[in-house]
Amino acid sequence: MLLRQTRPEDLDGVIGLEQCENTEPWLGTTGREWHLQAIDDPDVSHLVFVKAHRGLDSEDSSDEELVGFVVLAGLSKPGPIEMRRMVINLIQRGKGYGRQLLNEAIKLVQDMPDRDRIWLDVNPANEPAVALYDSVGFEQCDVPEGVTPVDGLIYLDFEL
Template sequence: MSMIRPATAEDLPLLTAWEDDRDTAAWLGETGLAWHEGALADPDQDHVVAEHDGTVTGFAVLAGLSGGDGVIELRRMVVDPGRRGAGQGRALLRAALARAYEHHGAGRVWLDVRAANRRARALYESEGFSVTYAVADDDLIIMSHRR
């Protein structure tokens, strides 16, 4: 059974190791222990992990919680590299969206994704995200999801 829970400092070594994976690192900006510690300490962010049968399978970071405008950013989402292609990313995305809408009262969730990251884009589009605009200079696409 899958569930989502708040991340703890004890989770961070595993999460940072996943970010160091070659197929993950290519798509991320700033990473590392300090980045995660900052996200955990920031009341404007919700750092959560997904568990399946007691094993952590992925994590997500929601940001913009205190904006008051009902718009939350899905700032980061990473699945254990050894579990990719088995539906864990889709389950994590659905859980992160549910947390944004139900726990934080979002009316819209947005994210940015590298234009070349076709696998992530396909997942987001299949779950109802649509392209809002592209940032050509940064090779980024901004996508939004509404409940």
């Protein structure tokens, strides 16, 4: 498995992962424009999680299988990182990929300088996501500073 920067040509696949049952209702804004803005934003890291059957240095993505993606935000200043979105392909769920992707994302943030925690928001009715975050060590926290709380969501964080 490989976590790499999302390219514009990945977006059809990424958007396809969102437009599924048990997926879109748990996400905020979806669609191409949201992802294009995320890719262009220096504060954001948009990463695809792929099964790659090739050397890691290759730019050739033709033999990759898109398993999921993760979007991290808060890169442009020191302090907490927000895990803004994480999705695993509906047909690949329940096989451990979500846990793998989350652990890879945590490792990535641990390697960034001046980071203390990762936070996210989640709908408490989203049982698979809540159970995953809980099992990895995320705990409920206050609404992060500067964030406008959204009704119906809870906030979790993971101390690095």
